[in-house]
């Protein structure tokens with residue numbers, strides 16, 4: 001009997017083989033602790049899902065559910081998983097800043113609706129863009145992340161109304177895999193972390209891509225890293241909320257700028273400042289992959305938002321409460337057209353700024369990019385290979401800042417060796 005390619009037996013053998021190759025590729029990423037839990041792999045194979053591991057980060061797990069693995073899944077995975085590879089995007093005609101990336105336009109921006117501005121993380125620019133995308137008919141579904149039915153958790157969501165956009169406003173400093181939501185791949189807009197957006201952009205060029213998501217408008221935000229879910233538990237413990245006690249509402253910031261980490265229970269409301277929550281607990285609990293990230297500035301997105309902090313005499317951001325202000329970057333022609341159209345429609349207020357103004361307001365992102373070559377080198381010297389990064393010209397930044405990179409290389413190597421000696425694995 002001869003078997004044609006449409007034969008179910010052939011499909012299941014091919015699927016099983018592809019699944020083995022995909023599993024091996026995923027294992028290599030997880031073993032290097034380079035899996036950030038974005039959920040891209042789950043879009044290639046319906047029998048994978050994300051679950052929290054013992055360290056409070058999301059990891060892919062086999063559910064045992066049936067389903068066909070995508071054709072060419074392993075190759076697509078290696079092309080687009082941000083634990084394998086990230087490429088800098090340089091659209092023709094764009095300008096390029098050495099640490100802030102490529103751009104067509106950069107502004108200070110905020111939502112013209114005061115309620116949105118107040119609720120947003122910084123100026124509510126992304127939420128205002130969501131509202132405008134829905135109202136103008138450019139998008140009927142926007143994939144992003146928001147609070148879960150258990151308020152301690154953060155989950156992927158599909159936003160279809162302005163009310164839902166407002167409810168999703170504000171940063172969630174906890175693990176969530178926007179790409180694990182099947183709806184993401186058929187949404188007309190996606191707002192997610194830079195690593196997730198880079199996977200969507202890279203997958204658009206891959207043969208086994210999960211969908212036609214290359215048509216979606218891609219929005220992102222500056223990102224210093226995803227903290228462990230355990231850090232949310234630590235914040236609650238500081239506020240004396242019992243680990244298993246009911247929580248009515250929990251938000252990390254927003255409702256002011258920068259806003260406070262706040263928890264509401266039936267009995268009381270308690271909060272910590274941004275400095276206390278991000279500075280003391282969340283920031284130090286970010287994932288190892290985030291410490292080796294080449295792209296905290298969302299280079300693959302069409303539009304990116306950031307905090308446009310004021311800085312003190314020493315160049316440190318000042319976190320005094322005030323009306324929110326976002327830095328907004330259009331990284332593509334499409335992004336430029338969208339920002340101009342949203343401003344013309346009155347959804348956002350924009351004021352053109354120089355990229356150096358945004359770079360000055362983001363000392364952490366600047367320093368991270370300048371010293372990344374050293375951290376990657378230190379990791380290599382300690383025997384742990386990081387993901388492959390192309391087009392970021394990290395070596396040129398290292399040549400311009402040799403001492404900073406040398407210090408970073410030594411520090412990273414020492415940290416990995418310490419971790420391997422005490423726990424048997426990389427941090």
Ligand SMILES: Cc1cc2nc3c(=O)[nH]c(=O)nc-3n(C[C@H](O)[C@H](O)[C@H](O)COP(=O)(O)OP(=O)(O)OC[C@H]3O[C@@H](n4cnc5c(N)ncnc54)[C@H](O)[C@@H]3O)c2cc1C
Nearest residue numbers: 120121122123124125126127145170172222223224306307
């Ligand atoms: C993990 C993390 C790290 C960050 N690091 C930085 C940083 O280094 N520098 C900086 O300037 N700003 C950082 N931010 C904040 C971010 O810059 C602000 O969200 C941005 O200024 C946009 O503000 P906004 O008021 O326009 O956004 P909003 O109007 O508040 O909209 C924010 C949108 O982001 C989505 N979102 C929130 N959390 C997540 C998440 N975990 N994953 C995916 N989508 C999410 C929401 O659904 C919402 O639609 C970080 C945010 C997060 C979640």
